[in-house]
Amino acid sequence: MTELGNRLKQAREEKGLSLEDLQTVTKIQKRYLIGIEEGNYSIMPGQFYARAFIRQYSEAVGLDPELIFEEYQNDIPANDKDEIPQLSRVKTRKQVPTSSKNTKVFNFIPKVLMFLAFVAVVAIIYVLFQNWGVGSSSDTQQDNKNVVFDPADTVNEGQAENETEDTKEEQPEETEEAEEEEEPVEEKPTTGTLTEVSSNSPNATLELKDTDKFEVEIAADGGNTWVGVNNADGDYYLNKELKDGNSETMDLSSEKEILLNVGWVPATKIKINGEAFEFPFPVKDVTTQKVTIKFVPNGQQ
Numbered sequence: 001m002t003e004l005g006n007r008l009k010q011a012r013e014e015k016g017l018s019l020e021d022l023q024t025v026t027k028i029q030k031r032y033l034i035g036i037e038e039g040n041y042s043i044m045p046g047q048f049y050a051r052a053f054i055r056q057y058s059e060a061v062g063l064d065p066e067l068i069f070e071e072y073q074n075d076i077p078a079n080d081k082d083e084i085p086q087l088s089r090v091k092t093r094k095q096v097p098t099s100s101k102n103t104k105v106f107n108f109i110p111k112v113l114m115f116l117a118f119v120a121v122v123a124i125i126y127v128l129f130q131n132w133g134v135g136s137s138s139d140t141q142q143d144n145k146n147v148v149f150d151p152a153d154t155v156n157e158g159q160a161e162n163e164t165e166d167t168k169e170e171q172p173e174e175t176e177e178a179e180e181e182e183e184p185v186e187e188k189p190t191t192g193t194l195t196e197v198s199s200n201s202p203n204a205t206l207e208l209k210d211t212d213k214f215e216v217e218i219a220a221d222g223g224n225t226w227v228g229v230n231n232a233d234g235d236y237y238l239n240k241e242l243k244d245g246n247s248e249t250m251d252l253s254s255e256k257e258i259l260l261n262v263g264w265v266p267a268t269k270i271k272i273n274g275e276a277f278e279f280p281f282p283v284k285d286v287t288t289q290k291v292t293i294k295f296v297p298n299g300q301q
Helices: 003-014 019-026 030-038 047-060 065-071 100-146 151-181
Strands: 193-200 203-209 215-220 225-231 236-242 247-251 257-262 268-272 289-295
Touching: 003 030, 003 047, 003 065, 019 030, 019 047, 030 047, 047 065, 215 225, 215 236, 236 247
Parallel strands: 203 289
Antiparallel strands: 193 203, 215 247, 215 268, 225 236, 225 257, 257 289
């Protein structure tokens, strides 16, 4: 039995937990727990899982995983590069280098094209207006030659103008009544605003506001990952290993605070209210992250 195994076993016994109790809490098979205490990591699926199980074991018995990994680093198997899941070849916009010069050129080209199109449209309208004006002038002169003045028509036109003015005076009242009858348009709910409150690697605290909805979708993409989701009272919504391609969706709208504990960040994709969630720390450098989200629904700010 290694020094690490003795330390973990002693902490478990001080907590009054049996191996069966620890298996229920961590969802780790009993034979793997025994292997950790005995230092027998060969029975485990791989070194990555051995490190993840040791981290869960430490948290379950009240020990700080970071201190355990630092103090007993010689007893803990190192990550095998072959076991690390291959990341997607698709780079994010932050990772793809762009040339500022090319960007300025591409941004300038649409403006030039729009200006040229505007000039062409103005020229076409001007030509059409000139042709229409010439034709209308000729037609007007020809029609004036054929017009016979009739005093009765003048009287009728005066009456028609008076009726038109009366109609125009009545229209504003009808418009005002129509405006009063319009019902206010209901605003559609937004996905909310997520802001950072504090961060101290690997822990971060965020705040979700401007929405009444708090829905979280977690998926394993590019490999297996272990994820824990619990509220401030310690009640778990999720506490298990997700296989590559599997996902879980949870409605957390009734909770005020949620802790997301991600064991393997590079293979974990999270969406909050349908929007992709960006981890607070670089996924290549900090592979295990704990994110606390405080939910402040509309009307409670």
